[in-house]
Amino acid sequence: MDKRWRSVLLDTLVMTAGFGTLTMMAVAKPDVMAHFGIDSAAYEWQHIAYVFGLFIAFLLGHTKIYEGSFKRSVAIALSWAAVTQALIPLAPNWHVVVFLRFIQGFVVTLVPLFSTQIAHFFVAERPFAKGIILSGIFWGGVFGSISAKYAVEAFGWKGGFWSTVVIMYTVLAIWWLFTEDFEISHRNEASTKINVWKMPFTWILGLTFFPALWIIFTIVGFSASLGYEIGWTKEHVATLSTSLNISKALWSIGMGYVGYLLSRKNPTARGLFKAIVQVMIFSYAVAFVGLLVYGKAMLAGNYTLALASVVLIGALQGTGPAFWTSAPATYPKSIFPKASFALGLISNSANIIAPGLTDALARQSTALALGELAIMPLLGILTLVIVSRMKLPVEELGDEV
Secondary structure, eight states, X not given: OOHHHHHHHHHHHHHHHHHHGGGHHHHTHXXXXXXXXXXXXXXXXXXXXXXXXXXXXXXXGGSGGGSXXXXXXXXXXXXXXXXXXXXXXXXXXXXXXXXXXXHHGGGGGHHHHHHHHHHHHOSTTHXXXXXXXXXXXXXXXXXXXXXXXXXXXXXXXXXXXXXXXXXXHHHHHHHHHHOOOOEEOSOSHHHHHOOGGGOHHHHHHHHHHHHHHHHHHHHHHHHHHHHHHHTOOHHHHHHHHHHHHHHHHHHHHHHHHHHHHHHTTOOSHHHHHHHHHHHHHHHHHHHHXXXXXXXXXXXXXXXXXXXXXXXXXXXXXXXXXXXXXXXXXXXXXXXXXXXXHHHHHHHTTHHHHHHHHHHHHHHHOHHHHHHHHHHHHHHHHHXXXXXXXXXXXXXXXXXXX
């Protein structure tokens, strides 16, 4: 196998292990609540902390933590999840658990790190490679939910947590053996002279992925709460969540491949960016239809229709492979790693706003909350139209700077 594609598969395995094992917290919920003596309201703070950690994680991309060895950087990124996972069963109180969950969110820095690696390997193939890697997040959700159930039954909730740490570091060891290293640098002369944050293009491009993450980080919890209110069983809710994860994984790979087909027709910076925009607009359009069907299903309490709708809603993740290949396509080589983290920070700001606002709207009216979710893909399409008409940083500054 081509060593580049071997790396893609190994990266996917790391993503699957890193994000899949984090489902242990949800599966072991009753045991965790009983151990720490907390109620459901207090329990939700760990999820809020984790999502906030996903946002803060991208600030780390501008620090020395992720300079130097790429392999070391990936090990650090995965360790944010693994070390905290080992410490949670030993935490003296619930406040410490909430803090550890915040730190676990830093694992998302794997995404821009792998984007930098893929940019070294490919040009037109970047969306397809990135789509495969990002699908690991959702394969992890499926695999983690199933395996965590058996791990808790076999080893108890504490042993279940520790078993996932073993899995993460075993996968990391395999990845380390077969992956080539390279140097990551954020402090070359060009990057110190050019501030990606002062570029309007950075802000608009970052906001193109904002609506997708708004829905992705909201809809699972929202569907569960609404489903239980309707009277659906735990199995119904779990099946809906699993189906959505599978849908997102398949759309991630499928639209990544479409991005590759479009990119190879014109592998110039403008050609690559045009393919990125086309893939994201199509994904948003499909998801918009899915969200309209989903809204109708949830208001009517129609489980079959809701299950069908997630097949289309999963298209939201089709925006991911395109978005995460936009930095190397549009920024000079000397600054695109820094741009990747900046774009991640802007887009992931949705994580800290969306769940709370959607919940507040739902308390006023379920239809209002569903309408808010449905309008997000339209906002995504609007920002994509705007950014497609802007001059690319690489066109202004040159490829190397």
